[in-house]
Structure formats: C-alpha cells, structure tokens
Amino acid sequence: MNNIPFISIIISMIASIAMLLLGKKSKTALTLAKGVLLVVALLSLLLIPYFISTGGSITYMLGHYPAPWGNELRFGLLESLLAFVFCTVLLLAIIGGKNDIIEDVQSRKHNQYFALLMLLLLSLLALIYTNDIFTAYVFIEINTLASCGIVMVKESGETLRATIKYLFMSLMASGLFLISIALLYSVTGQLLIPSLFASITNLLASGTYRWPIVVACTLMTISLGVKSAMFPFHTWLPDAHGTATTSSSSILSGVVVKGYIILLIKIYYRVFGIENIRQMGVLQAVFWLGIAGMIFGSIFAIREKNLKRMVAYSSVAQIGYIYAGIGLGTYAGLAAALFHMIVHAYTKPLLFTSAGGLIAASKHSKLIANMTGAGRRNLPAGIGFLIGTLSMVGVPLFGGFASKVYLATSASETGYAFLIALALSSFLNAIYYLPVLFRIFARSDADEEYEKEEADFGYVMSISCFSIINILLGVGGIYIMHLLNQGVQIL
Amino acid sequence: MMLNLFHNYYEVAAVILFSIGLLTVLLQRNLIKKIIGLNIMDTSVFLFLAAKGYIAGRMSPIIKDGMTDASKYINPIPSGLVLTGIVVAVSVTAFSLSLTLRWYQQYKTLDLDGVVLKNVWRGEKYE
Amino acid sequence: MSGLSEEGKKDVKKFTDWVNANSEEIPPEIVYPPKHDDHHGHGHEHKEIVIPHEETLREKMAKREHIDENFQEEWQNVMQKANDDPSSPERWYRLASSIGGALIVLVLLITVANLPRFGSPDAPAMNEVARRYLESGLQETGAVNSVAGMILDYRAFDTLGESVVLFTATVTVIFLLQQKERNHNKEDIEAVDGNYKGIRSLPAKVIVAITFPFIILYGIYIVLNGHLSPGGGFSGGAIIGAGLVLNHLVFGQEFSEKFINVNKCKKLMAGGLFVYIALKTYSILTGANGINSHIPLGKAGSIFSGGLIFPLNICVGVVVACTVFSLYSLFTDWSS
C-alpha cells in the first residue's frame, strides 16, 4: 500500500520511455497510455478507502535515509483523491480527443505525443506527492516541458506562437521559483517540507531573517501564479489553451494548471504555515487577485468571438474562484476551493471536448458566428456543451452549482466582497455562455450543406462520462466535501 | 546592514545578473536573445546557490585521506542542487532553440510579434 | 496586434491591405483526403499530391518572394512608429517591465543585505544535513566525492527527475525536428543527397584523429571516477558527446555512422534510462520498506566502490552522451 505512489510514478516513466521506442506503432502507444492511466487511477482509488479508514498520512522514504537527509513522498486522503481525479480526466480527455489527435498530429509522431502525456502524468503525480521542495522544482520543469510539448503538437503557426509564449513565461516563473528556493535554503539550510516548516516557524517567531522569507513566499506565489494563470499573469493561457488540439486543451485546463495550484497550497500550508502567510499579507493579495480574476476573466470571455478562446478565458475566471477560496485562509474555504477545482477539472475538459466536436461539425471554423445549428448536427457534442454550460453558470443539480454554494457558505463569515463577486461572475458567465448555447441549437437553413458526422463511440463515451461525473458531483457533492474536509485537516 | 552588501558581493552580482537576464527576456524581441537571457537568469541563480555553500578557508567536498571532519569542507548540498539545475537549463535551451528554428522556418523572422502581418499574408485567420 | 496603439493599428491595417492587394492565395501543394475511420495507427498517410500548373506556380512564388523582401522593411517602419508613439501600449509594456526589473533587483538586494554572510562558517545552510553528508557519506555511500554521494544516493530521486527532464527535452526536440524515418543502410546513406562529407583540411583531420581517442578516454575517465573525483555522469557524458560531435564534424557522416547514429542513440538512451530506473527502483523500494539491499559498498577510494553510484554514473554518462549527440544530429539533419 505504501509503495503505490512511487510505483505509479515509475510505471508512467517506463511507459514514456517504451513509447519512444515503439516507432510507428501508434495504436499500441494509445493502448499503453490508456492502460497506464487506468492502472494508476485504480491504484490511487485503492488508497482512498485505506485513508478513510485509517486517517492520517504516510511519509514514504525514497531510499535508505530518513527525514532531513533523503527525499520523501508524503500522501494522505487528499493526495490520493486528487491523483485519482487527474488520472481519470487524462484518460477521458484522450479517449474523447482521439479523432482530433489523428487530425492534428502527424501519424508518425503519435507515439511521441503519448510519451509526452506520460511524462506529464508522472510530473503531476510527483507534484502531488512530493515532500521536498527541490524535487518539486525538478518536476515543475518536466511538467513545463511536457505541457509546452502537448501544445505544440499541432505544429501550425499559431500553436508555435502560443507555445513559445507559454514556454518563456513558464521559464521566467521557474527562475523565480528557483531563486526563492535558494533564498529559503540560505536562511534555513533545509529542503524537506517538514524541516523547512519547523525552521521557518522558529525563524519567524524569533524575528530573524523575516524579510528573506517574505520575499521567498511572494516570489513563489508569483511564480506558481504565472504557471497556473492567476489573474494578471494569465496572458499565455488563451493562446495556449485556445489553439492546442482538443485533448491537449482539455488536459491543460483540466489538470496541468491544477497541479501547480496544489503545489502552492502545499507550500502555503506545509512550508510557511497559513497564519504566517496571512501576517505577511500574501494571502490577502491572493484573495483579491482571485476576485479580480473572477470578474475580468469573464469580461474578457464576453469579448471573445472564438469558441475555444472563450472557453479558455472562462478558465481564468474559474481559477480566480479557486484562488479566492484559498485566499480566505480557512480550512472550509480551502475545502470548497478544492471541490471547485475537482468540479472544474471535470467540467472544462467536457467543454473543450464538446467544443472540438462543435468545431468539427461546422467546417472546422472556430468562430462562434459560424456555429449555427452545430449542436444539432453533432448531438453528443451539443448535449455535452449544454451540461458543461449549465454547470458553469451554476444551475442546481450540476457540479458548478454545488461548488459555488460551498464557496459561498465558506465565505459568508468573512465578508461580502466574495459573495458579490460570485454573483457577478455567475451572471457574466451566463451572458457569454447562453448565447452560444442558443446558437448551436438554433435551426439553421444551411443544415443540408453539412455531411452528417458519424458518432464515434469513444467520443460519446468520454462526453457522457464527464457529464455523469458532473451531475454526480452536483448531487452527491456533500460526500466529496466530507472527504475533502477530512483531507485538508491533515494537510 | 549595508555593510552586508559588500560582504555578500557574490550574491549581489548574482542578483544583478538575474535582473539583467529577466530584462533581456522581457524587453528583447529577438527569440535567440530571449533564450540567452533565460540562460543568464538560470546561471545567476546557480551562482547565488553555489556562493551560499562556500565557507572561507575550507576545501571542496571531496574527502581527502579518509578525513571525515565536517569542519574541513564546504557545504556539498548547493553543488548537488546546481548540478541538477545545469542539466535542466540545457534541456530547456534545447527545446526552446528547436521551437525557434521551427518558428523561423515558418515565418522567416525571429520576432514573435512581427508575425501578425505574416499570418494575414499567408491567409491564416489571426486575431 | 494587441501591442499597438490606435495609430499603429491604422498603419498595420494599411500595410495588410497593401499585402493583400499584392498577393493571391497560393494553391495548396499537398492535399490531405478526408480521413477514414480506420486511419489511426497504420502509419501510412494517404497523401494526394496536387501539382498546380508550373507556370502559375512560378509566377506566384515570385510574387511571394517580392513581398518577403519588402516585408521586413515595412514591418520595421511600422514597429518603429508604434514604439515612438508616446501613447503606445508597447511603450507602456517596456516601461512597466523595466520598472519591474528594477523593483526586483531592489527587493533582492535588500534581501541579500539581510542574508547570512558569504563564506561565514556558521551560516544556517551548514547544518546537520550537510554535516552528515560529509561525515558519514564515505561510510554510508562509499563515495569519496560527497557531491556524487549526495546526488546519486541521498537525494537520488531528484537526479532521477533530472534525467527525465533531459529525456523530455529530447522527446520534444525529436518531435519538432526529426525528419521522416530513414533506414540507416549504407546504400540509403549514399543515396541521400547532401550527405555531410566532413571538412577537407588535412591538418585538422590529423589533429582530430590524434585527439579524438583521448577526448573519449577523458570523458570515460570522468564518468568512471565520478565517485572519487570532481565530475561524474553528466559532465563526462557531455564530454563524450562533444567528442562524437567533433568526430562527425571532421570526418563526415559516413565515418561517424559507423560508431553511432540517431536511432542507435535513441535505443542506447532508452536502455541507459531503463537500467537507471531499474537500479534506483530497487534501491528505493528496499530502502522504503526497510529491507537490506545487499549492495556491496566496496573499499572506499577504489574504483569499484560506492555501491550503486558507479553503475548509475555509467548509465547517466551513456544517457547524456547519447542525448548530446542526438540533439546535434537532429539540429544538423533537419532542413525545411
């Protein structure tokens, strides 16, 4: 049981190397990728009941040397739940985006694409499980390279541009992360998270080296904020998410961005301690940036005429919700933010996957204006988009409603700014999502011009799985919330 | 406190180099220059880390004649971290250079924004 | 276009109109037929090549080149105007980033002033962690070089991640720059047009012929002595790779292919990583589950010591050498 996280990382590592050697056998690579994802998801699922029954967490020694000398993994209920969510999203995203992969990626390069996906998976798992801040840096770099890799696979001009933009912003952020590690190391001499926490608490209590610690915390927030598209640093996101191939967009918005947020949460709660962060004023900044993201992300989305870019801008708003939830600084707020993260991890890939279908059904035009009736021509995509939209706007019974309710209840004690922003953002969501919805289901005169799309089994399955999970989260969210509340206590 | 700045001259140089690298990435339009800027940023952080491991008057962390007395050697940890960092930096450079090549092949320019018009010219829709 | 002011945008608009007036749609040279359901994974692309009438094609290419020539000049004018315009967002961006850079240097300088002194023996970084690496490192890992002991034994997971970073970069570069798979038979190589023949200069050839074995030998020495002296898998591997690159540069492709080529590199690299991962998995799993790993540490200071560090350094050396050479070949072989 203890070995599961390490073994899942190693499995995906070996799979990615094997895929490079497969040559042209892309079907084998796809099967292998699905198999690995399924195995890792099941392994993580095994951990969940174990942690529910035992509580607490496990610290896993990587090698023969104990705490401050060797590397460590640490995992509990929260980590295993998130690993399970990430694996399932990845799995459904590749199943749903298979057609677009065939179309966008040269066939001789398919196995390299899947190798990159496996590398992405292993870096995400390592980011979730790691208990060492320098290991986190190394795997952040893997994650950056692999996620830029899956953006560029389309090899068209706009994706190259988006990739370069994304790469440079991420690498600057990595530089900031590295220098903040250097600052922390030079005042504490530790790299392992628990030892860092002890050391930092002592230093802050005695008042020595306060300034370097504050600077390190700020720089880490900025760096992970850039990587996870926190509001003023989101400029790379619409390009990267809006131009990549469907499955890449789903994966980037569904899981990659979340991996960094989870790392940031770990840093806040387990390296610095949330009370110290609040005293430094960083937490308040995160809260207000989250609020600004909620509103401005939606406003940008309203102006957008391109469907995928619109959905991408809506991610900026949703990430704003998550940061505002974190910025509340309470365990309830954190649990609600994590719940919103899980809902968003299932909803945004649903929207991207169905947007891919809608675009394919309207002669590969990405402009919303050309999509009249697309939802009728490709019914699964239309229904998927409908469910995703209803969830985003916050209609009862869907995941988005539940998460907004939890966020609102967790925020009700701390002030009205959050509630007002929540209401305003939901209203703005409705403004830009509903017209699209009406348009894609409108009756179009030119329906005969389009050839009927054959429904693909994998596509339909992916859409329906995402939708069912979304509704389940909306109906049975209280149970997940219960788990999360339990999980954040031992963070 | 200001005196400390003179003592920490390695770190001061590293910090200045870091901001030069950052400004090169932000202000230069040329992709190759940007990549060099990223490399300068990374190496400056490595210089910072390596300087933090140094202790005046001690030897490099290679055990001589089985003498395992920690007060004879400098701190080995920053060296290890920087070794990892150097390899990460070179991998990142290789990736970004190959991207630059593909970009140049497609648009015959090293400027990321100069391409807006080229897109128009090639008939690709671009906003 | 977002970086331009209103005036700049007008200029751009004017320019785009000019470009549009001077160009026509260039007929597609390669047409992909509509995809079939069983298209996935068979490896053969149904390419249907449509060659437009030669005369028109040439005419259009000429026009395209004409635009290409004038493009840079025009564009620079437009950008210059936009930059000089005081209300241009581009200008604001530059101002803001300069201020940001100055702010960061200021903040970091204040931080540096607050840090422990350079070279002081009682800096917080020199704590029990570093002390144990130095004091018990020889006993526990068998490595004379504490840095090697630290990165390949104490904190081996980081180093595993680092090799995976290198691997990721190689995958992405292969993705971007690899041409269609070639068979590396002799006939094929000779048949490829523009096969690199090496340099003509005889003195250079003689010098490289003499030094090449020494470079490789030196690299191997550094790899094998990674646990005893400075260096290790990464630096030694880079030196070996550089030697191979030199060999290719001077003696040309045909001679170089006798030693190594991209496909062999790929396989060697994957093999090296496999062995690396296998060894490390064994040691981590035994360590984490409290089992004695039964790895002999050897006599400190001799070449066969340091337990797993010695084979790990060899694996890393192979991986890095192959990565360097395959990056080189990918960058040189690639052509539009």
Next chain:
Amino acid sequence: MTTVEILLLLFLIACAISVFFIKNLLNAVIVFMSYSTIMAVLWLSIESPDLAITEAAVGCGVTTLLFILTLKKINALKEEGGEEDERTF
C-alpha cells in the same frame, strides 16, 4: 584573490549587459560562451570543482553548440531567400 573575483564578477555583468545590446547574434552567442567560461572559473574559485567541470562541459560546450547550430540553420534558411542579412530582426 578577492580582487580577482570581483573583477571576474564585474566582467560577468559586463558580458550580460553586452549580450543585451549586441546586434549580431553570433557575437552575442560567443559573448555568452565567454560568460559561461568565466562562471566556471568563478565556481572553481569558490571550491566547487564539480560545478566548474559540468558548466565547462554542458553550459559552455553543449549549450553554445546548440546555439551555433541554430544560427547556422537560420542563416541557411535566410540564404534561401537570397538575402544576406546580419540584422537581429
């Protein structure tokens, strides 16, 4: 010793600044290469021979090799257009 180190550090900063202003890309890359070499020397002087050797082989050797290969390819692509242009654009 300290004077030499400070001089080398100043030289590093000068290299970094000149990379920003040099128009010719090949020159910029070569200045960057000398920057890496100085960095290796500095690391040797603060008793980190491991870093020095790695920086000399990887940072100075491999990175510069990659830069120069890229520039060579870019120039080859430029010549296809028939124009020899050393401007940074």
